[in-house]
Amino acid sequence: MKERTREAAGRPPAMADVARVAGTSVQTVSRALSGHPSVREKTRAKVLAAVDQLGYRKNNAARMLRSGHSRTIGLVTLQTNFYSRIAVTSGIEDAAHEAGYAVTAATTKSLDTSAIEGALARLADHGVEGVILAVPLIHVSERIEDLTRSIPTITIDGSRTDATEVVAVDQAMAARLATRHLLELGHGTVWHIAGPSEWLDASSRSTGWRLTLEEEGRTPPPELKGDWSPASGYANGLVLGRIPDVTAVFVASDEMAFGLIRALHELGKRVPEDISVVGVDDIALAEYCSPSLTTVAQPFAETGALAVAHLLRQIADADAAPEPASVEPRLIVRASTAPARASGG
Amino acid sequence: MKERTREAAGRPPAMADVARVAGTSVQTVSRALSGHPSVREKTRAKVLAAVDQLGYRKNNAARMLRSGHSRTIGLVTLQTNFYSRIAVTSGIEDAAHEAGYAVTAATTKSLDTSAIEGALARLADHGVEGVILAVPLIHVSERIEDLTRSIPTITIDGSRTDATEVVAVDQAMAARLATRHLLELGHGTVWHIAGPSEWLDASSRSTGWRLTLEEEGRTPPPELKGDWSPASGYANGLVLGRIPDVTAVFVASDEMAFGLIRALHELGKRVPEDISVVGVDDIALAEYCSPSLTTVAQPFAETGALAVAHLLRQIADADAAPEPASVEPRLIVRASTAPARASGG
DNA sequence: ACACAGGATGTTATCGATGCCAATACTCGG
DNA sequence: CCGAGTATTGGCATCGATAACATCCTGTGT
Numbered sequence: 001m002k003e004r005t006r007e008a009a010g011r012p013p014a015m016a017d018v019a020r021v022a023g024t025s026v027q028t029v030s031r032a033l034s035g036h037p038s039v040r041e042k043t044r045a046k047v048l049a050a051v052d053q054l055g056y057r058k059n060n061a062a063r064m065l066r067s068g069h070s071r072t073i074g075l076v077t078l079q080t081n082f083y084s085r086i087a088v089t090s091g092i093e094d095a096a097h098e099a100g101y102a103v104t105a106a107t108t109k110s111l112d113t114s115a116i117e118g119a120l121a122r123l124a125d126h127g128v129e130g131v132i133l134a135v136p137l138i139h140v141s142e143r144i145e146d147l148t149r150s151i152p153t154i155t156i157d158g159s160r161t162d163a164t165e166v167v168a169v170d171q172a173m174a175a176r177l178a179t180r181h182l183l184e185l186g187h188g189t190v191w192h193i194a195g196p197s198e199w200l201d202a203s204s205r206s207t208g209w210r211l212t213l214e215e216e217g218r219t220p221p222p223e224l225k226g227d228w229s230p231a232s233g234y235a236n237g238l239v240l241g242r243i244p245d246v247t248a249v250f251v252a253s254d255e256m257a258f259g260l261i262r263a264l265h266e267l268g269k270r271v272p273e274d275i276s277v278v279g280v281d282d283i284a285l286a287e288y289c290s291p292s293l294t295t296v297a298q299p300f301a302e303t304g305a306l307a308v309a310h311l312l313r314q315i316a317d318a319d320a321a322p323e324p325a326s327v328e329p330r331l332i333v334r335a336s337t338a339p340a341r342a343s344g345g
Numbered sequence: 346m347k348e349r350t351r352e353a354a355g356r357p358p359a360m361a362d363v364a365r366v367a368g369t370s371v372q373t374v375s376r377a378l379s380g381h382p383s384v385r386e387k388t389r390a391k392v393l394a395a396v397d398q399l400g401y402r403k404n405n406a407a408r409m410l411r412s413g414h415s416r417t418i419g420l421v422t423l424q425t426n427f428y429s430r431i432a433v434t435s436g437i438e439d440a441a442h443e444a445g446y447a448v449t450a451a452t453t454k455s456l457d458t459s460a461i462e463g464a465l466a467r468l469a470d471h472g473v474e475g476v477i478l479a480v481p482l483i484h485v486s487e488r489i490e491d492l493t494r495s496i497p498t499i500t501i502d503g504s505r506t507d508a509t510e511v512v513a514v515d516q517a518m519a520a521r522l523a524t525r526h527l528l529e530l531g532h533g534t535v536w537h538i539a540g541p542s543e544w545l546d547a548s549s550r551s552t553g554w555r556l557t558l559e560e561e562g563r564t565p566p567p568e569l570k571g572d573w574s575p576a577s578g579y580a581n582g583l584v585l586g587r588i589p590d591v592t593a594v595f596v597a598s599d600e601m602a603f604g605l606i607r608a609l610h611e612l613g614k615r616v617p618e619d620i621s622v623v624g625v626d627d628i629a630l631a632e633y634c635s636p637s638l639t640t641v642a643q644p645f646a647e648t649g650a651l652a653v654a655h656l657l658r659q660i661a662d663a664d665a666a667p668e669p670a671s672v673e674p675r676l677i678v679r680a681s682t683a684p685a686r687a688s689g690g
Numbered sequence: 691a692c693a694c695a696g697g698a699t700g701t702t703a704t705c706g707a708t709g710c711c712a713a714t715a716c717t718c719g720g
Numbered sequence: 721c722c723g724a725g726t727a728t729t730g731g732c733a734t735c736g737a738t739a740a741c742a743t744c745c746t747g748t749g750t
Contacts, residue, residue, distance in 0.1 A: 012495075014706055025730045030708060038727055060471050061409040062706035065735050070406065072449070072471065079435050081629060086431050090424050093452045102471045104417070104449045107438045126405050126417065126447045150357075230633040259633045288575040288604045289634040359736055370700050375738060383697055407736035410705050692750095700743070709734085716727070 013054040022050035033058065064127055072102045073311060074123030074131040076116065079107040082228045083255060083283045084298065088134060088156060091304025099312055104128060111198060113141040120147045130311045133158055136199045152314040154307045157201040165314060165322035167307040171201045174296040174329040175208025178250045178278040181294070181331055183216055185276060186340035187248035193224045193236045193260060195252040205252050205280065226252070230259035237263025247275055247340055254279035254286050254295055261291070261336070272338035282332055292334040299327050358399040367395035378403065409472055417447045418656060419468030419476040421461065424452040427573045428600065428628045429643065433479060433501060436649025444657055449473055456543060458486045465492045475656045478503055481544045497659040499652045502546040510659060510667035512652040516546045519641040519674040520553025523595045523623040526639070526676055528561055530621060531685035532593035538569045538581045538605060540597040550597050550625065571597070575604035582608025592620055592685055599624035599631050599640055606636070606681070617683035627677055637679040644672050 019026045024043060032039045032047040039047075050056070064070040073096055077085055089105075096103045104126055106119035116135065123131055130152040137144065137158050147153075148164050157168045182190045192209045195202030206223060213220045224240065226232035233256030240246055241264045251257040257279030261271050269275050271291055279286065282297035306325055314320055364371045369388060377384045377392040384392075395401070409415040418441055422430055434450075441448045449471055451464035461480065468476055475497040482489065482503050492498075498509045502516070527535045537554045540547030551568060558565045569585065571577035578601030585591055586609045596602035602624030606616050614620050616636055624631065627642035651670055659665055 015708095016706080026707075027709095027731080028729060031729085034708090038729085040728065043728080057466070057470055059410070059706050061406045061415065062735090063708075064406040065404070065410050065737090066706080066708045068735085079439065081428075081432055081435065089450075090452065093450055094424065094454075097452070097467070102449050102451070102467060104447050105434075105438055106447070107435065107442070109439075121402070122442070122447060125402055230629050234633060255629060255633075258630055262633045262635060262637075265635060284575050284600060285603055285630055285634065288579060288600075288607045289630065290607060290610060292607075360738095361736080371737075372701080372739095373699060376699085379738090383699085385698065388698080404736050407705090408738075410707090411736080411738045413705085693748100695748090696746090698743100698745070700741105702739105702741085704739085705737095707735095710732090712729100712731080714727105714729070717725085719724090720722090 012059075013056045014059070015056070017054055018047065018050045018056050021054060022046045070127040070129055071100060072104055072126070072128050073308070073315075074120075074126070074128035075103050075105050075134065076119045076123070076131060077105065077107050077134045078111065079109050080228070082253070084253065084281050084300065085134060087281075087298075087300035088304040088307075091301035092132060092134075092308055093304075094301070095305040095308035099308065101129075101308075101312070108135065111135060111138050113139050113144065117141060117143045117147070120144065120151075124151060130154070130315045132156060132307050132311060133164070136201075138198045152311060152318065154311045154314070156303060156307050157199075165310055166324050167303060167310055168204075168324070168326045169201070169298050169303055169329055170326045171204035171329075172208035172211070174280055174298070175205040175250065176212045177329065177331040178280070178296050179209050179212040181333065182248040182250065182276055182278060182337065183212075183218075185248070185337060187276065188245075188340070189213065189218045189221055189248070191221050191224070191240060191246055191249045193226050193233060193240075193249065193251045193256055195226060195228050195256075197225070202252055205250075209250055226256045226259075228253050228256060230255045230262075232256060233259025234263045236260060238267070240264070241267035241269050241275075248277075248337075249275060250278050252280055254281040254283045254293055257293055257295070257336075258285075258289055261293075272336050273341075276337040276340075278337060280329075286332075287334065291336045294334045294337040295332055297330045297332050299329070302327050357404075358401045359404065360401070362399055363392065363395045363401050366399060367391045415472040415474055416445055417449055417471070417473050418653070418660075419465075419471070419473035420448050420450050420479065421464045421468070421476060422450065422452050422479045423456065424454050425573070427598070429598065429626050429645065430479060432626075432643075432645035433649040433652075436646035437477060437479075437653055438649075439646070440650040440653035444653065446474075446653075446657070453480065456480060456483050458484050458489065462486060462488045462492070465489065465496075469496060475499070475660045477501060477652050477656060478509070481546075483543045497656060497663065499656045499659070501648060501652050502544075502549075510655055511669050512648060512655055513549075513669070513671045514546070514643050514648055514674055515671045516549035516674075517553030517556070519625055519643070520550040520595065521557045522674065522676040523625070523641050524554050524557040526678065527593040527595065527621055527623060527682065528557075528563075530593070530682060532621065533590075533685070534558065534563045534566055534593070536566050536569070536585060536591055536594045538571050538578060538585075538594065538596045538601055540571060540573050540601075542570070547597055550595075554595055571601045571604075573598050573601060575600045575607075577601060578604025579608045581605060583612070585609070586612035586614050586620075593622075593682075594620060595623050597625055599626040599628045599638055602638055602640070602681075603630075603634055606638075617681050618686075621682040621685075623682060625674075631677075632679065636681045639679045639682040640677055642675045642677050644674070647672050 032044045108115040133155045194206045210220045224236045237260035279295040286293040377389045453460040479501045539551045555565045569581045582605035624640040631638040
């Protein structure tokens with residue numbers, strides 16, 4: 001029925017085959033294909049013709065074995081469907097591809113040290129030249145230190161080891177933008193539903209929120225905590241909605257924000273008339289669910305691209321000093337925030 | 346400041362180093378590590394001890410060069426943030442990892458034949474043993490045929506080439522569940538906002554919808570078309586909301602459904618009182634946006650796992666006959682659908 | 691005690707590309 | 721027209737693991 005006939009010869013052509021057809025040595029073929037300067041134009045043409053004729057493609061395994069360069073980077077992510085974690089990967093793959101690198105993914109189900117060690121080890125086994133860690137490192141084990149020391153590593157929104165460079169969105173700024181926006185609308189204070197404290201971005205937002213309030217001379221109310229899921233936003237909303245003087249909430253993610261809004265709704269509170277809500281991420285639905293959500297957009301694609309750029313720089317020059325980099329978030333005002341009503345008015 | 350000291354020796358230990366420490370030959374080490382039966386327990390222990398002591402890890406490039414097995418599979422996806430495309434990858438990575446395989450991702454920005462060829466070629470270059478194509482193949486070029494013939498390939502929700510096995514969610518069934526649900530609620534007919542017709546799952550849903558209506562003796566109304574994005578759902582909603590007798594809409598994705606609902610809202614139509622809406626996917630927010638969305642849940646994780654299982658079977662036995670497989674979707678009734686009001690009542 | 695089956699281990703060649711060094715072909719100045 | 725000097729090119733060893741084949745042990749039956 002179906003025949004998996006590989007090549008006529010039984011196996012794909014090797015460089016030697018190309019050399020034979022082109023009438024040169026393998027060495028010349030190698031040089032011609034890797035753009036070495038001292039190959040005569042005419043020779044290069046002959047080689048390319050042979051390559052074309054045979055449908056030759058370089059064997060990456062052989063190249064890698066010999067040269068140590070796999071042209072592959074690894075990506076460690078937590079296996080969730082939370083929007084933000086997914087959005088960066090797209091930017092990463094894009095930038096990597098642009099630079100001629102492939103991306104091998106290793107997802108972990110938990111944030112256990114051992115799970116992350118496992119993911120790193122798997123990537124190392126597959127010969128990646130560098131790794132992008134898009135998970136928060138709760139606890140940096142010795143083994144992780146070892147692995148990140150032996151392979152160039154970039155952490156996104158994470159804590160750093162002494163061998164790890166960090167690329168991050170300025171989450172404190174995100175929190176500041178959101179909190180200030182609400183204060184400027186005249187709200188007396190701003191409540192906060194944070195993400196899990198193991199996540200550095202969650203705790204940065206939390207700190208940013210707290211500091212902004214303090215700068216403005218307000219006492220931060222107690223912080224609530226979610227797990228990024230809409231359900232956890234909802235659960236927190238059932239609590240928050242019962243506290244009389246809550247008029248403004250900054251939520252650490254859009255998905256939680258919509259969960260919150262639904263809970264408030266069920267408790268008879270209107271958004272934004274009674275309570276204003278700001279999220280973070282600017283997911284695709286932020287504009288289209290009701291009410292459309294005021295949120296802080298994160299430049300996910302740029303973050304990914306920046307991480308790749310830094311990683312490649314570090315792969316190219318292992319001694320390059322780590323330079324923390326960050327990108328700026330942006331407030332997008334929509335319909336979930338409104339001026340505070342004059343109290344008692 | 347930071348020293349990228351690799352190993353003390355200057356380079357990672359090789360199998361020969363292990364053999365030296367264990368006092369055996371490399372071959373025995375190889376056998377011990379790949380679970381070959383005829384290795385004495387005592388010898389295996391010595392080898393494992395040496396491995397442990399040296400922190401040895403197999404060099405995948407070398408193994409691959411010699412044996413042709415990279416223990417890596419490739420995944421081609423379209424670079425979008427549309428929920429469904431993302432959700433399967435998580436199932437794929439999980440199942441692959443379970444089986445000891447790594448996943449290398451190649452995203453394409455467009456569905457051009459050449460873009461897909463490029464993605465496949467990149468994966469082939471990196472020595473993947475098989476490929477999962479999670480993009481619709483609009484036009485199967487000769488080159489794609491070649492590539493899929495030389496590498497085991499599974500297509501998810503896509504059209505098949507003569508060398509490609511297909512794993513799919515039964516999209517016709519999804520459409521049937523949604524449409525029938527609406528008809529059972531007493532709606533005279535059901536409108537449909539479809540996804541891009543290049544996507545096989547979109548057109549399967551469209552056909553399923555049309556057939557169900559015809560089976561029930563209704564004439565299908567004209568079909569509207571979106572591009573999976575919330576914005577396109579919104580745009581279609583602005584049209585649909587102006588047609589007087591529309592009371593039920595089946596939308597090909599949740600994100601478009603929420604766009605539709607927002608447009609209807611703005612036109613003064615209430616969901617579900619005036620118009621019932623059913624989506625597809627069951628995204629995390631489906632339950633938490635207002636109104637919570639009646640939708641057809643797709644078993645994304647299983648789909649991914651199934652694709653991997655089939656692919657590995659095919660890798661193991663290249664002559665195994667392709668067996669199309671499909672998994673069943675499930676209707677989840679929430680608050681966006683309601684019984685039709687007695688017309689004129 | 692001897693030969694033999696079969697398990698356990700060692701040897702050698704090999705996968706395909708590339709770094710290093712040697713060898714050849716070509717250029718130009720004198 | 722020749723030699724120095726450079727532009728091209730080729731030969732060989734090599735990366736690390738494994739397949740195939742060879743060898744060396746055990747234990748066992750008669």
